[in-house]
Amino acid sequence: MEYLKLLGIVIIVIGFAFKWETTAVVVIAAIVTALFSGMSIPDLLTTLGQSFVDNRMVTLFFLTLPMIGLVERSGLKEVAVNGIKKLKHLTPGWILNIYLAIRELTGVFGINLQGQVQFVRPIIAPMTTAAAEVQRKLTAKDEDVLKGRAAAVDNFGNFFAQNLFVASAGVLLIASTMKSLKHTVTPTQIVTYTIPIAIITLIIVGVYNLWFDRRFKREGK
Amino acid sequence: MVDTLLLVMYVLIGVVMAIAGIESFRDHTNPARIGTGLFWILLAISFAFGTLIPPMATGVLIVIIGLLAAFKQIRVGTLPKVDSAYAEVAAKKLGFWVYAPSIVLAIVSVAIAQTKLGGQVGIGIGAVVSFIFAWLLTKASPKVAYAETQRMVRSVGAAGILPQLLATLGAVFTAAGVGTLTAKLIAGVFPAGSHLGGVILYCVAMALFTAIMGNAFAAFAVITAAVGIPFVVAVGGNPAVVAAIGMTSGYCGTLLTPMAANFNSLPVALMEMDDPMGVIKQQAPVSVVLLIVQIALMYVLAF
Numbered sequence: 001m002e003y004l005k006l007l008g009i010v011i012i013v014i015g016f017a018f019k020w021e022t023t024a025v026v027v028i029a030a031i032v033t034a035l036f037s038g039m040s041i042p043d044l045l046t047t048l049g050q051s052f053v054d055n056r057m058v059t060l061f062f063l064t065l066p067m068i069g070l071v072e073r074s075g076l077k078e079v080a081v082n083g084i085k086k087l088k089h090l091t092p093g094w095i096l097n098i099y100l101a102i103r104e105l106t107g108v109f110g111i112n113l114q115g116q117v118q119f120v121r122p123i124i125a126p127m128t129t130a131a132a133e134v135q136r137k138l139t140a141k142d143e144d145v146l147k148g149r150a151a152a153v154d155n156f157g158n159f160f161a162q163n164l165f166v167a168s169a170g171v172l173l174i175a176s177t178m179k180s181l182k183h184t185v186t187p188t189q190i191v192t193y194t195i196p197i198a199i200i201t202l203i204i205v206g207v208y209n210l211w212f213d214r215r216f217k218r219e220g221k
Numbered sequence: 222m223v224d225t226l227l228l229v230m231y232v233l234i235g236v237v238m239a240i241a242g243i244e245s246f247r248d249h250t251n252p253a254r255i256g257t258g259l260f261w262i263l264l265a266i267s268f269a270f271g272t273l274i275p276p277m278a279t280g281v282l283i284v285i286i287g288l289l290a291a292f293k294q295i296r297v298g299t300l301p302k303v304d305s306a307y308a309e310v311a312a313k314k315l316g317f318w319v320y321a322p323s324i325v326l327a328i329v330s331v332a333i334a335q336t337k338l339g340g341q342v343g344i345g346i347g348a349v350v351s352f353i354f355a356w357l358l359t360k361a362s363p364k365v366a367y368a369e370t371q372r373m374v375r376s377v378g379a380a381g382i383l384p385q386l387l388a389t390l391g392a393v394f395t396a397a398g399v400g401t402l403t404a405k406l407i408a409g410v411f412p413a414g415s416h417l418g419g420v421i422l423y424c425v426a427m428a429l430f431t432a433i434m435g436n437a438f439a440a441f442a443v444i445t446a447a448v449g450i451p452f453v454v455a456v457g458g459n460p461a462v463v464a465a466i467g468m469t470s471g472y473c474g475t476l477l478t479p480m481a482a483n484f485n486s487l488p489v490a491l492m493e494m495d496d497p498m499g500v501i502k503q504q505a506p507v508s509v510v511l512l513i514v515q516i517a518l519m520y521v522l523a524f
Contacts, residue, residue, distance in 0.1 A: 002402060003402070005397050005398070005399060005402065006399065006402065006403065008390070008393075008394065008397075008399065009399065009403075009443055009447070012390070012434065012439055012443060013430070013433055013434055013443075016433075016434035016435055016436050016439055016480075017433055017434055017435070017480060019435075019482075021290045021291055021293065022290075022379075022380070022383055022436075022439075023286065023287060023290035023295065023379045023382070023383065023386065024287050024288075024290040024291035026287075026383070026386045026387060026389075026390050026439075027283060027284065027286065027287025027290070027386065028287065028291075029390060030389065030390045030393045031284070031287075033390075033393055033394060033397045033399060034393055034396070034397060036397075037396070037397035037398060037399075039397075042277060044280070045276075045277045045280030045281055045284070046275075046276045046277045046280055047276075047280070047392075047393060047396050048279075048280040048283050048284070048389065048393065049275075049276035049277055049278065049279030049280030049281070049282070049283065050276035050279070050280075051388075051389040051392035051393055051396075052267065052279055052280075052283055052385065052386075052389045053267065053271040053272065053276065053279055054392065055385050055388040055389050055392065056231055056234075056268060056271060056385065057341050058384045058385040058388050059234060059268070059381070059382065059384070059385045060230065060234070060341060060344045060345060060348075061344070062234050062237055062238070062374065062377075062381065063230060063233060063234055063237070063344070063345055063348035063349070064326060064344075064347075064348045064351070064352075065237065065370065065373040065374055065377065066237065066352050066366065066369060066370040066373065067322050067323075067326065067348065067351045067352040067354075067355045068323075068373060069369030069370060069372055069373040070322075070352070070355040070356060070359050070361055070365075070366065070369050071319050071320075071322055071323065071355050071358075071359065072303060072308075072369075072373075073303055073304070073307070073308060073311070073359070073361070073365070073369055074308065074311035074312070074315055074319055074358075074359040074361075075308040075309065075310075075311040075312025075313075075315060075319050076308075076319050076320070077308070078305075078308050078309055078311075078312035079312045079315070079316060079317060079319050079320070082312065106323075108327065109320070109323045109324055109326070109327045110323060110326065110327060111320065111323045116483075116484070116487055116488045116491060117487075117491065120488060120491075120492075121488070121491040121492055125492055140495065141495075144494050144495050144496050144499050145499070145503070147488070147492045147494050147499065148488075148494060148496070148499035148500045148502060148503040149503045150488075151485075151488035151489075151492070151499075151500045151503070152476075152500055152503035152504045152507070154488075155475075155476060155484050155485075155500070155504060156476075156504070156507060158484075159469070159472040159475065159476070160469055160472065160511075163465065163468065163469065165327060166327075166330050166331060166334060166340055166343070166344060167326070167330055167344040167347070167348070169381075169384045169438075170384075170437075170438070170468060172384065173384040173385075173387060173388055173438055173441065173442075174441065174464045174465065174468055175340075176385075176388040176391075177387075177388050177391040177441060177442055177445060177464075178445075178460055178464050180388060180391045180392035180395055181391065181395055181400070181445065181446055181450055182395070183450065183454055183460035183464075184460075185460050185461040185464055186334070186339070186340050186461075187334070187340040187341075187344075188331070188334045188335075188340055189461035189465075190461060190464060190465045191465075192461070192465075193461055193462045193465035193466060193522065194465045194466075194469065196518055196522075197466065197469050197511070197514070197515060197518065200511070200514055200518075201511065204507060204510060204511065204514075205507060208506070208507055
């Protein structure tokens with residue numbers, strides 16, 4: 001029954017989909033896979049322990065946490081808020097585009113802004129809505145669309161720029177997994193090949209937001 | 222030299238984790254304080270003494286951590302709050318200098334990565350240098366530095382160790398031969414060999430499995446072993462290109478799925494939106510376009 005060792009994949013898919021405790025799901029998937037591939041209990045524990053220690057580099061980003069804590073206490077968020085507030089005379093599309101550029105730029109330097117909680121809800125969504133209101137009275141549906149777009153822009157900027165930072169968890173995970181799979185790549189290589197998609201995202205989402213401006217203006221007439 | 226430096230860094234991570242462990246034990250508001258403290262201390266041991274303790278013992282530690290998680294004994298607890306009045310004042314005083322330590326970190330780590338020391342040592346030295354810089358810049362007391370360290374590490378919580386656990390799972394998959402088996406299975410339906418076909422299969426599988434699981438990191442460990450390596454890298458694809466674009470293809474799946482609650486449902490709740498799918502609807506067109514672009518990019522750059 002060679003196929004039983006694929007149960008590990010099934011456990012991961014189901015466990016994540018049903019939001020079980022992720023740490024437990026991953027450990028159980030590893031144990032099940034190892035057992036069904038015919039490993040003895042001591043072999044299993046050794047493989048598990050050895051692989052964990054071999055992959056310690058993924059957690060190197062923990063070393064950056066004390067620094068981030070210090071700057072966060074000294075106004076990391078507040079400085080960004082003060083800067084963004086100066087944009088209030090722009091159209092919705094341009095506010096979102098500048099926020100997208102800021103989000104990608106902070107991604108390059110590994111600054112994690114917790115965008116949805118710290119920026120989109122308190123600043124970007126209200127500013128975008130206010131900028132749209134200058135053009136015409138908003139319906140409930142308009143407001144929903146504007147809020148949704150603001151949240152979406154944060155996700156675009158966050159996802160496609162976070163791997164531009166060598167010490168991000170994503171880059172380290174990729175490098176470490178590829179090493180386990182016997183195709184070694186360096187974190188710097190991963191960053192290099194992420195640059196095209198980060199730039200393309202900036203362009204595509206930029207056009208998408210300006211297109212939104214145009215359509216919004218036309219609908220108002 | 223590199224090994225010694227890396228060893229020092231893992232010991233430092235162990236210290237940082239031990240601090241989180243001690244403070245978790247002391248947090249009496251957390252009903253799971255014993256479990257949470259134990260979680261951090263066990264991790265601290267595996268980091269600080271990683272290569273000194275037999276792998277089998279580390280394996281036992283991982284199993285204990287899995288059990289603690291299964292019984293919901295790992296919880297963040299109550300963290301000290303960021304003093305927003307102080308942050309406002311400090312923001313006025315420091316201005317954009319507050320970003321300087323992050324920029325120092327990025328520059329130092331990339332610069333050292335170009336030398337013989339390599340990327341990992343670069344990140345470690347960058348982290349230490351930028352920490353000292355931030356400390357001088359903010360003129361924090363040692364007590365504050367300690368408090369911020371424990372706050373940050375504890376707030377990251379068990380989610381912080383997930384990427385490493387997933388990488389570990391990837392290694393177990395390799396040892397168990399999962400990749401070769403799935404490759405054999407898929408090859409029955411989908412013959413390997415076609416460059417473009419392999420790229421499409423891998424990118425779409427990354428997006429699809431990420432959408433089902435709601436987590437691109439988990440999908441990456443599984444799908445890269447099962448599809449990415451046998452169908453793209455093994456037929457001549459550049460592994461760095463395949464891995465980098467494979468991960469971001471997964472993010473296209475994140476944009477489409479209500480399973481990624483932090484990104485797609487949290488804003489709906491935060492902003493009291495009427496349409497629960499309101500964020501995903503705004504993301505869907507871009508997600509599809511970006512996936513197609515990435516398939517093209519991977520095909521062009523990898524071969």
